[in-house]
Amino acid sequence: MSLVLICDSLMKRRDRVPVLQDVSLAIPEGARVALLGHNGAGKSTLIKLILGLTPLDSGTISILGARQGSDAARQAVAHLPEAVAFQGALTGRETLRYFAGLAGEDPRQIGHLLDRVGLAEAADRRIATYSKGMRQRLGLAQVLLRRPRLALLDEPTSGLDPISRHDLYAIIDELAAGGTAVLIASHALTELEARTDRIAILSKGRLVADDTLSALSHQAGLPTRMRVRASGSDGADFIARSTGGARINGASVEITCPPGAKMATLRTLSGLGPQVSDIDVVPPGLEDLYRHYSGDLS
Numbered sequence: 001m002s003l004v005l006i007c008d009s010l011m012k013r014r015d016r017v018p019v020l021q022d023v024s025l026a027i028p029e030g031a032r033v034a035l036l037g038h039n040g041a042g043k044s045t046l047i048k049l050i051l052g053l054t055p056l057d058s059g060t061i062s063i064l065g066a067r068q069g070s071d072a073a074r075q076a077v078a079h080l081p082e083a084v085a086f087q088g089a090l091t092g093r094e095t096l097r098y099f100a101g102l103a104g105e106d107p108r109q110i111g112h113l114l115d116r117v118g119l120a121e122a123a124d125r126r127i128a129t130y131s132k133g134m135r136q137r138l139g140l141a142q143v144l145l146r147r148p149r150l151a152l153l154d155e156p157t158s159g160l161d162p163i164s165r166h167d168l169y170a171i172i173d174e175l176a177a178g179g180t181a182v183l184i185a186s187h188a189l190t191e192l193e194a195r196t197d198r199i200a201i202l203s204k205g206r207l208v209a210d211d212t213l214s215a216l217s218h219q220a221g222l223p224t225r226m227r228v229r230a231s232g233s234d235g236a237d238f239i240a241r242s243t244g245g246a247r248i249n250g251a252s253v254e255i256t257c258p259p260g261a262k263m264a265t266l267r268t269l270s271g272l273g274p275q276v277s278d279i280d281v282v283p284p285g286l287e288d289l290y291r292h293y294s295g296d297l298s
């Protein structure tokens with residue numbers, strides 16, 4: 001699959017302080033990459049560099065072979081900022097018509113786009129009357145209007161209710177299925193876990209992880225947790241003694257299994273027969289991985 005974005009050895013200082021150091025990241029067409037990092041880790045700076053809004057100190061950025069900020073790159077990239085700002089006196093429809101004109105896109109698709117982002121009924125209301133979530137949806141319609149090859153989405157779900165978040169990810173999936181490379185900077189770990197193909201983690205300006213969730217899980221060697229429910233009142237102590245687990249309440253035991261020990265533990269539990277009434281196996285999630293790679297072991 002061909003690469004849409006290639007960032008190579010990026011360095012950026014602000015007030016002589018390095019905010020990005022030796023960052024290399026490549027995104028192929030159709031990939032959805034989550035960009036994670038604590039506040040101040042450098043996510044927005046990376047997005048601004050890719051957009052050509054702030055100059056690089058060293059390194060190179062290529063968007064389909066074009067330099068960041070060039071006409072060709074601008075045409076290929078769409079950006080959804082965290083706080084979308086529109087002219088409040090215009091309606092949603094007028095705003096999209098204006099952007100379609102600027103981008104040379106067919107204005108006949110506007111009705112469909114407004115419908116796609118759930119703004120059909122509000123299309124002819126002034127944006128000053130929109131909620132934050134509605135402005136975010138209009139921003140997304142603006143991204144879709146451009147039919148970008150690379151979409152940079154900064155905290156796209158902030159301000160959205162759970163149903164709207166679900167809809168937004170469905171739209172992101174459609175974009176990616178059409179070949180758009182998508183970079184999503186976000187702190188919403190739980191929802192990203194299921195909706196992205198790759199995880200990139202910035203920590204203090206360095207890219208400390210960049211792979212699929214399962215590959216990162218494997219590399220990190222994080223334990224799997226098993227929650228075992230005992231059938232009788234004495235069962236929990238017995239299960240805890242047999243497996244080295246810890247009782248977490250009257251009837252349950254939590255076992256922390258290193259990666260190689262999972263099957264042996266399951267065999268031990270199976271040998272306990274009717275003493276065990278239920279088992280939940282909880283593999284390490286994105287939150288555990290994020291803590292591991294960003295060096296936050298608290």
Ligand SMILES: Nc1ncnc2c1ncn2[C@@H]1O[C@H](COP(=O)(O)OP(=O)(O)OP(=O)(O)O)[C@@H](O)[C@H]1O
Nearest residue numbers: 014015019037038039040041042043044045046202
């Ligand atoms: N215009 C600026 N002038 C000086 N320093 C800046 C500027 N913009 C960002 N920084 C600094 O660069 C570092 C990275 O900031 P950046 O906004 O890229 O982080 P972020 O990962 O997007 O954070 P957040 O999750 O809080 O949005 C921070 O230390 C920040 O203070």
